[in-house]
Amino acid sequence: MARILYTDDDPDRTSAVVTSLRQRGFEVSKVDDESAVVAWAPFADVVVLDLDLPALNGYEACRRIRAACAVPVIGTAEHDSDLDRVLGLCSGLSAFLPKPFDARQLLQRVHAASGRGGPRPDEIVHGPLRVTPQRREVRVGERPVELTRKEFDLLHLLAAEPGRVFTRREIMYVVWNDEWAQSSRTIDTHVSSLRGKLGLTSVIHTVRGVGFRMGFAEQLRPFSASA
Numbered sequence: 001m002a003r004i005l006y007t008d009d010d011p012d013r014t015s016a017v018v019t020s021l022r023q024r025g026f027e028v029s030k031v032d033d034e035s036a037v038v039a040w041a042p043f044a045d046v047v048v049l050d051l052d053l054p055a056l057n058g059y060e061a062c063r064r065i066r067a068a069c070a071v072p073v074i075g076t077a078e079h080d081s082d083l084d085r086v087l088g089l090c091s092g093l094s095a096f097l098p099k100p101f102d103a104r105q106l107l108q109r110v111h112a113a114s115g116r117g118g119p120r121p122d123e124i125v126h127g128p129l130r131v132t133p134q135r136r137e138v139r140v141g142e143r144p145v146e147l148t149r150k151e152f153d154l155l156h157l158l159a160a161e162p163g164r165v166f167t168r169r170e171i172m173y174v175v176w177n178d179e180w181a182q183s184s185r186t187i188d189t190h191v192s193s194l195r196g197k198l199g200l201t202s203v204i205h206t207v208r209g210v211g212f213r214m215g216f217a218e219q220l221r222p223f224s225a226s227a
Contacts, residue, residue, distance in 0.1 A: 002025075002026050002027070002045040002046065002110075003026070003027045003028075003029070003043065003044045003045045003046075004021060004026050004027065004028045004029070004044060004045065004046050004047075004048060004110065005029050005031060005037065005040055005041060005044040005046070005047045005048065006018060006021075006028050006029065006030050006031070006048045007030070007031055007032055007037060007048065007049055007050040007053060008030075008048070008050045008076070009050050009052055009053050009054075010099075013100070013101075014030065016102075016103065017102070017103045017106055018030060020103030020107075021103060021106075021107070021110075024107065026110075029044075032053060034057060034060075034061045037049065037061050037065070038061055038064045038065055038068065041065040041068065041069060041071050041073075042068055042069040042071065044071055045071065045072075046071065046072050046073075046074065046110050046113050047065060047071055047072070047073045047074070048074050048076065048106065048110075049061060049062060049065075049073050049074065049075050049076070049093075050076050050077075051075050051076065051077040051088070052076075052077055052078055052099075058075060058077075058091075059087055059088065059091040060091075062075065062088070062091040062092050062093055063091050063092060065092070066091070066092030066134065070134050072094040072095070072113035073092060073093050073094050073113075074093070074094060074095045074096075074097055074106070074109045074110065074113055075088045075091075075093040075095070075096050075097070076096075076097045076098070076099055076101065077096070077098065077099060078098075078099050079098075086157065086160075086161070086166075086170070086174055087174060090153060090156060090157055090160075090174055090175075092133065092134070094113045095109045095112065095113050097109050124156075124159045124160060126159060126162060126203075126214065126215070128140050128141045128200070129159070129198065129200065129203060131155060131156055131159050133156055136152055138152065138155065138198075140198055140199060140200065145197050145198055146197070147194070147197060148193075150175055150176070150190060151190055151193060151194055151197070153174075153175045154171065154175050154187075154190050154191070154194065155194055155204075157171065157174055157175060158204060158212060158213060158214040159214050161214070162213070162214035162215075163213070163214075164213060165207045165210055165211055165212070165213045166211045166212055166213065167210055167211040168187055168210075168211050168212075170211065171187055171211060171212065172186075172187065187212070191204050191206070191212060200215070202215040203215050
């Protein structure tokens with residue numbers, strides 16, 4: 001019997017969804033306190049985490065859960081913007097479900113997150129570059145690459161959505177928690193350091209006047225002093 005740790009700010013939806021899940025054979029425990037979510041997460045098979053609870057910093061709770069264990073975390077929220085999804089991804093969410101939702105929609109996410117809907121990838125791969133978010137590991141081919149915390153967060157952000165251009169403001173908000181920065185040499189410094197450590201000239205592309213995006217796999221080239 002799969003165990004689900006469930007949080008939700010809507011009592012009516014909570015009652016309906018929990019009843020439906022239990023009827024389908026799931027063991028469901030309801031919590032609404034951040035410390036309880038983090039404490040009980042390692043004993044669950046799936047965590048459904050309401051990112052809108054007033055007494056719960058959902059993204060921080062997810063980071064703490066991810067630091068403690070590898071249980072799949074499904075985030076739910078009223079807002080469904082690109083930034084919400086990026087924040088969730090960088091916090092370690094396995095899936096995102098916009099509100100309002102019903103038990104059927106949640107059940108689909110639970111099946112997928114728990115592996116019943118197929119394998120859940122634990123690596124982001126682009127050519128020779130491999131990023132393993134749960135272990136915060138990076139490899140180029142067989143070579144491990146040691147990154148600082150912010151370098152990893154920046155690389156993970158870009159690698160998770162390789163076709164998307166992230167503005168400097170988005171990067172500063174997600175990686176450095178600075179919502180108002182319009183530009184910063186800090187980003188350029190970290191991009192330069194990443195390129196050097198990874199040894200790949202096109203791993204991160206600069207989009208002038210906008211921001212940065214991940215290089216596509218076929219565009220990655222080995223780094224050399226003459227490049």
